[in-house]
Amino acid sequence: MDDRIILIYILWNFYIVDVFEGTLVRTRCDKSYIGSCLLIYQGRLSMSIKCMKCNRDAIIYQKYSGMHLCRKHFIEDVERKVKLTIRQNFRIGKNETLVVALSGGKDSSVVLHILHKIFHQRRDLEIIAISIDEGICGYREHNIEHAKALAQELGVRHIIRSFRDEYGTTMDELAAKDRVYGTCSYCGVLRKSLLNKIAMELDGTKLVTGHNLDDEAQTILMNHLGGDVERMIRLAPPRALEGLVLRAKPLRNIPEKEVALYALLNNMLVEFERCPYSHEALRGEVRKMLNKFEVGHPGTKYSLIRGFDKMVGVLAKDYPQVTLSKCRVCGEACTGDLCQACNLLGRG
Ligand SMILES: [Zn+2]
Numbered sequence: 001m002d003d004r005i006i007l008i009y010i011l012w013n014f015y016i017v018d019v020f021e022g023t024l025v026r027t028r029c030d031k032s033y034i035g036s037c038l039l040i041y042q043g044r045l046s047m048s049i050k051c052m053k054c055n056r057d058a059i060i061y062q063k064y065s066g067m068h069l070c071r072k073h074f075i076e077d078v079e080r081k082v083k084l085t086i087r088q089n090f091r092i093g094k095n096e097t098l099v100v101a102l103s104g105g106k107d108s109s110v111v112l113h114i115l116h117k118i119f120h121q122r123r124d125l126e127i128i129a130i131s132i133d134e135g136i137c138g139y140r141e142h143n144i145e146h147a148k149a150l151a152q153e154l155g156v157r158h159i160i161r162s163f164r165d166e167y168g169t170t171m172d173e174l175a176a177k178d179r180v181y182g183t184c185s186y187c188g189v190l191r192k193s194l195l196n197k198i199a200m201e202l203d204g205t206k207l208v209t210g211h212n213l214d215d216e217a218q219t220i221l222m223n224h225l226g227g228d229v230e231r232m233i234r235l236a237p238p239r240a241l242e243g244l245v246l247r248a249k250p251l252r253n254i255p256e257k258e259v260a261l262y263a264l265l266n267n268m269l270v271e272f273e274r275c276p277y278s279h280e281a282l283r284g285e286v287r288k289m290l291n292k293f294e295v296g297h298p299g300t301k302y303s304l305i306r307g308f309d310k311m312v313g314v315l316a317k318d319y320p321q322v323t324l325s326k327c328r329v330c331g332e333a334c335t336g337d338l339c340q341a342c343n344l345l346g347r348g
């Protein structure tokens, strides 16, 4: 087997996520097929490549670092990067409350798992998970069940809130209506606003999300392509602002396929199902382009976010962070007098 074809992730929920060419592709298939793939995959690897840090069989080849890693050293590598990201981007002090946005998907599940692993012995820290039920029939229920199970397993306090209760509507209803913007805009804005509101209620000091390296690199490139510098600056590791809980993305240095592998290796039950409304066209194109580029030029995604991090400091001088006021309808922090959520819902 070609070195370049790294491996096939076989998933418990009858999906194969294959990372050929760095792209996550999901195919539904039956158990026997998964079994044979697993054997082929284990066989090939054990025959060929050893971990560079010990003599065990490698389970992954990180093309960008040139390292073959075994299970133990791969897990260590992911956790080391997460710790480094926390130290560099959002140091966690004493008596903090970390509010983790837990959708039940692989990214947010992994971020909760790792934060719990790193911090569960700290008596002065509290970790609280929150899940938002957007009201997407047939999709959200599974994720929320996974979220519940994970929070319970880790002994983490878990709060579930819904668009129905907060906004009197659901994504299914919004999607069926005549709309000015795409469904993802509504969902994204409303979820973000609600997450912040709940984090504020909980006196959260950080609002943690599961954005991974691929998400970040895609967003940066999309903003470059759109010439949207102000939006880009909002992506920077944030500063404290009144009315907004500081955002933290501990997985921003972990490639998506490594997040998936980490979830798999830790036997985490997560949903790989994609939202039925997700068809952000530009992001899809950018994802494909970046993945293709990453194959030919390993490390491209890292370069994009490194370059961005350097640029932000310089740019911030020309684009000072805005001061926030309160939305006249709901009282949430916003830049104008009406917040984006109220604007989209046609309130006020
Ligand atoms: Zn090793």
Ligand SMILES: [Zn+2]
Residues within 6 Å of the ligand: 327, 328, 329, 330, 331, 332, 338, 339, 340, 341, 342, 343
């Ligand atoms: Zn509002």
